[in-house]
Every structure is written in structure tokens, then in C-alpha cells.
Amino acid sequence: MDERLEDLRSAKNPKARIKILKGHFATSHSHINTYIDMSTVKSRHNNARETAKVLAAAYLSNTTVDTIVCMEETEVIGTFLAEQLADENQYSLSKGNNISIITPEMYQDGQILFRDNKQRMVENKQVLILAASITTGKSVKQAIESVLYYGGRVCGISAIFSSVNKIAGMEVNTIFTSSDLPHYRAYSPEDCPKCREGQRIEAIVNSYGYSKL
Numbered sequence: 001m002d003e004r005l006e007d008l009r010s011a012k013n014p015k016a017r018i019k020i021l022k023g024h025f026a027t028s029h030s031h032i033n034t035y036i037d038m039s040t041v042k043s044r045h046n047n048a049r050e051t052a053k054v055l056a057a058a059y060l061s062n063t064t065v066d067t068i069v070c071m072e073e074t075e076v077i078g079t080f081l082a083e084q085l086a087d088e089n090q091y092s093l094s095k096g097n098n099i100s101i102i103t104p105e106m107y108q109d110g111q112i113l114f115r116d117n118k119q120r121m122v123e124n125k126q127v128l129i130l131a132a133s134i135t136t137g138k139s140v141k142q143a144i145e146s147v148l149y150y151g152g153r154v155c156g157i158s159a160i161f162s163s164v165n166k167i168a169g170m171e172v173n174t175i176f177t178s179s180d181l182p183h184y185r186a187y188s189p190e191d192c193p194k195c196r197e198g199q200r201i202e203a204i205v206n207s208y209g210y211s212k213l
Contacts, residue, residue, distance in 0.1 A: 010175050015050035023202045024194040031192040034184045052080035055158045058173040060092040066125035067100040072132035072207030112146035123151035134162035135186045
């Protein structure tokens with residue numbers, strides 16, 4: 001990986017740690033000036049558990065969760081989040097629930113699908129959507145539409161980083177916001193100032209990571 005990566009730790013919990021890299025990058029929906037690497041919190045169990053503790057705090061006393069839909073390789077965090085919410089040893093509206101952790105199938109045209117064997121974990125359930133990074137909110141909106149289509153009720157949206165505060169009228173529960181990355185910017189490809197200045201795109205980035213061009 002690039003040696004320019006810098007650590008960014010959450011004030012809420014320093015083990016909820018991400019890395020950032022400044023430059024010119026392309027995502028599926030936009031161009032961004034900062035790549036956010038979440039490999040640590042997605043893949044290392046201690047960091048994932050501490051990240052889940054921070055996210056769980058927003059739901060313990062006010063939200064019942066039956067299912068967590070994990071997007072962008074957040075299954076490890078999602079599992080620890082379910083453990084926190086269902087913990088018999090603390091006060092939680094989800095206490096004792098056998099919370100389902102599911103990942104939808106996602107297609108390039110934006111379609112999000114839950115196969116027949118997983119639809120019972122969505123229909124008539126309180127569904128929490130968990131994403132890694134939210135830039136425009138487009139993917140999360142598609143996830144919301146899919147959950148509603150399959151008869152579920154979206155009870156919350158969580159992310160490690162989000163540059164937006166609300167999606168479809170719902171507050172985004174996030175650890176890192178634009179205030180933690182004050183110079184973070186996302187642009188539509190046609191409005192990207194770096195492109196207008198002739199700066200080449202350094203890498204393609206998505207939920208799987210970073211690939212130099």
C-alpha cells in the first residue's frame with residue numbers, strides 16, 4: 001500500500017481506526033479527493049469489536065433490531081454489532097434476539113437482491129443497514145428500497161464514515177463524519193475540479209479497496 005496513508009482514530013474509541021490517503025480517486029458514483037482505507041476495522045477482530053460498540057450505542061435503548069444487512073464487507077463488524085445489541089447482560093431493546101446477519105447480492109445496474117432463503121430474514125423484520133463508507137448515499141437508498149420491496153422495515157442506517165447526515169429522511173449513525181475529514185470532497189465525474197485541471201485519476205476505489213491505475 002501507499003506510504004502516504006495516515007492514521008485517523010475516533011475520539012469515541014481510538015481502536016475504531018481508519019487510514020486516509022489524499023489524491024484523485026474514482027468510485028462507481030463519484031470522484032473523491034481522499035481515499036478512506038477501512039481494512040483494519042473490517043478485518044481485525046479487536047478493532048471490529050470496538051467499532052461495533054460505538055455503533056451499537058445509538059440503538060440499545062430505543063431500537064429493536066432483528067436483522068443487520070451488511071454492505072461493503074462489513075460482516076465482521078455486523079456480527080459484533082449484533083452481539084452488542086443482543087447482549088443479555090445489558091439493557092437493550094434487542095436483548096436476547098437471535099439477530100440475522102445477511103449480505104445482499106448487488107449488481108452493476110444498482111439492483112439489490114435477497115435470495116429466497118434470506119427473504120424470511122427481511123420480511124416483517126426490523127432491519128438495520130450497515131455500510132462502510134457513504135459518499136452520496138445512492139447505494140444505501142437502493143438497499144432501503146430493496147428491504148422495503150421484500151417487506152422489511154428499515155430501523156436504522158449505520159456507517160463507519162459518512163459525508164451525509166440523512167438518507168431518505170433517516171439519520172445516519174456514523175463514527176467518522178466530514179468534520180473529521182474537513183477537506184474531503186466528492187464530485188460527480190463531470191464536475192470534478194481535478195479532472196478539469198488535468199490531474200489523472202490515481203486509483204479506482206470501492207468497498208474491496210484500492211487499485212492503482
